Amino acid sequence: MLLAVVLAAAGLAIAADAGKVLREAERATVDARFRLRGGDAERVGPVPMALVLIDDRTMQELGRFPFRRRYHAQVIRRLTRDGARAIAYDVQFTEPSERPTDDDALVRAVAGAPPIVLSTTEVNEDGGTSVLGGDDLLHEIGAVAGNTTVDLDSDGVLRLFGASFDGLVSFPVAVAQRVTGHPVDRRAFGGGLTWVDYVGSHRLIPRYSFSQVVRGQVPASAFRGRIVVVGASAPSLGDVHATPIDAVTPGPELQANAIATVLRGVPLRSAPGWIGLLMTLLAAVLAPLVALRRGPIATFAAAVLGGVLLAAVAYLLFVAADRVVPVAEPAVALLLSTLMALGVSAAYAAIERERTRAIFGRFVASDVVDDVLARTDDLRLGGQRVDATILFCDLRGSTALLEGVAPEAGIAILNRFLTAMSDAVDAHGGTHVGFRGDGLMAVFGAPLDQPDHADRALAAGCEMVGPALQRCLAELREAGLPHDLTMGVGIASGEVMAGNVGSERRMEYTAIGDAANLAARLEGMTKEQPYAVLLAGATIERLRTRPASLVFVGEVPVRGRAQPVDLWAIG
Template sequence: MTRWLIVLAGCFGLLAAVAASPLLDRTEQSSLDGRFAVRGTQAVHGLAVVAIDERTFSELDTRWPFRRTVHAQMLDRLRAAGARQVVYDVQFTEPSDREDDDLALYDAVARTKHVVLATGESDGHGGTRVLGGEQSLAEAGGAVAAASTFPYEEGGMIRRYRRDDTGLATVPVVTARLLGDPVAADRFDDGKALIDFRGGPGTIPTYSFADVLRGRVGAAQLGGRTVIVGATAPALQDVHPVSAPGEAMLSGPEILANGIWTALADNPLQPVPGWVRLLLTLGLAAVGPLLVLVLGPVRGVFAGLLAGAVYVALAQLAFDRGAVIPVALPVVGLAAALSASALASAAAVIAARGRVTRYNAELEFAVLERTAELAETQLDLVRRLARAAELRDDDTGDHIERVSRLCREVALELGLSPSAAEQLRHASVLHDVGKIGVPDDILRKPGRLTDDEMAVMRRHVSEGAELLADSDSGLLRTAEVVARTHHERWDGSGYPKRLAGEAIPLEGRIVAVCDVFDALLHERPYKSAWTIAEARAEIIASAGSHFDPRVVDALLAVLDRRDREGGRDPVPLTPGS
């Protein structure tokens, strides 16, 4: 019995140490995403999204930002359609260059009454400059400014909304209050609440801005509903990864709509109290030694695994009913307890084989010790694989390092999040991994390739993508996209699919420009190194044909900044720089 008490004490001590690990917190957050996926799409009523989508830009034949008279017309349309509440997810913090446009918008807001105007700015004390400030808003039919920002979590994910942001109440909180159903403060956990995502894109009824403005959508679709107006066009880059079931990317207005739904439902996804979490964790950890003691090591472990599966299923059932119970820590505790108990029992039964028992214990410890190194190991393997391909036609292999860092800077210049830019940096090193299969006599040929040789060379794109395909890793999925599309051209003359324009993923467009720019600057078997001026001129000349002009502009901005800062990049941009 003493041995089992020692096992229990050791497991509880391990749990206390693991509970403080950020890796465990990330695992718990990922388990929430999985619970949304299992729950699936849920019913939605009383909400609608009016989307400023690609068709809107095409039909209205206008550019962003729209004139404020257009937004004024939309507010009048929504008022006429009988919308119960209007939430406008467009920033109106600064006056436009046309005073009559501003007055038209102001009057439309006043006519609509109690419009919620989303903003990402405040003075830190809850004040904003939306439509001229708080007094102007109050005079404009009781309009209210509300924060539209969401906290980003590991991997750039959005899972929660805040009660307020720098003193300014958030859109879901304000909307629920205006609709007469305010959210109680105790329904927030440390000022945040899980968003009860109803489903992927389109789950909440969505109508084109152009259709509503032209009168093709009216009271039948919008009457009595809370209507969220905002940008969904990919070109405006207001799309974010979320916990929603199905597809994991939602536009900003759809995220706001899900947040509003959550607030109106009084934040239904609530974590259980801390003492309940503690009891569940300690209780499940204690089950392992008990089962092994009663059933023996083999049957006890199988019974423990079954207990873990039952616990996960119960966690899902609880989630479906609004109770969020922990999964990661209790399951880790059970696994640790089962492992320790089985080892202790086996040591008692087969004491004569103590050396094997010690070896297994050491191996178990080594596995646990290296778990935290998995992410770094993955990146190391990615870079080694990339260098294996690169060293076959580049004497130093530094090309992939230069391109990867340049891709990250260009991605940031284009407005990608730091996490997305960092992932592109690591994924881009595999853009030419398919060259592993290209014969040396073609890869290193100093002269022009024949048509047959070029066909062989071009196969590296599809072969590299196939090598990276079907991975569960987000990094390798991005690398597959890059490998498959970085030789496509903006005008559709590239390969292998002859994609054109924005049909080419942004990651592929970024790598295409950075790869060619770096290749021009460095000597290859078939060419001499170009000067920076010559390479810049070539990139500029190819904008609109070979390259996305917007990505070219971002590259030039990065190069200008590097030049101003004296070339501080630790991987030299050019030989000898």
């Protein structure tokens, strides 16, 4: 059953993930990991970075976008003069402007710049571009173009980027290659997309207004030795996107984070698929394993602890090992396996409860069964040591009576007597141990704790030899049957072992100990005494109320015992 629950829970979770049902939930867990990690200055890459943004201030000071290209030329010249390590220009120049002189100024500025990458989203069938008139001119002036296409997830959040789009190297990869001077190993992208390792806070990458740079209001030290990303941040220009750490992030900042990711060797990667599968299986096995040995509360607590541990492991691997492991799929497997384990446990508990009810219903009265069930977790073989009172009763003269009637009538008569005696036991909260021919054995004080067990046993014994016996004899008289019958009862108290004996398939409740042996001996001694109910001294000591009819018989030797027993009787 454990294996079935584990496989069912894990299988459903894997199927849900494969069917993309868990996609949104998984993305949410990744975003949470980014936000919890917070800012990290080291993640801006091996070369410090800076942003020059075409913001609202720039729009107010320089007018409506697109600006004259001479402004872009001025920015490139200033960044070159101020010692920028490289320039990533996220503004598209695919068409000539209305002022050829401005276009020429831009081309001359690009030609004199440090390693520079220009952006485009327009790529022809051969992977070529028309940036600044075409790839031939770009090659001539020492510039390259990179594709700034972004691959947004279905929820509009940018989490992944690729090494190329439409046959043209992606903008971040192109910048990294110009900075390092050698090609980027694209195996890190796994043949597709990889995670943008976001810095965590825009404050970690200095940002300056485009108009400030145009007017020379930014000190040269702000750009010296840095990769400078230039682009639009004004919301009206539409180059803003959501990221795991911010709902509104300018395109240049996205590109800066992606550039830093490539320069760091694309460290943040998805864990191999087998790790996610292993986590799912481990999550699925936790609750059922606990449910095998513990109850529902422990199972639920283990599931909660497992969920916390899953989140902690995923976060630690994210922070310390730069690995993104799945959380939603193992979490669903954990939830499903917990619900299934609790359901199976509840079903088994219901079956066991009915089994317990059936077994104890043979020993105790129906109104006591629920108390037994409330205190009994299971019904395993074995018992417990308790202080209890044992009662033995036997019908005298039944052999002669039964010889004179038909077998069917004899069994009916015997059943009537035994029913009356059983009713007396039930009426006083005793537990049936078993029938002994035309008698029975009962225990008081087990399996339920009864501080007044001695009083209960004495009351039951008195009812057996009194009202219960008289009712049976009256019925025999009315039927015209012999009714010269008497009843003998022996009662003894002490420590006994009470519990279930037998096999796993068939069990009987019993009580074993010196008190049980003595009660049987006392019942037999009623044949020799003028009293129908005999009690041991230990029972008298445990009585809370002593009836006036109690008679001390004396110290009487008992077969099988070295010392005589204080014998009492009901007179």
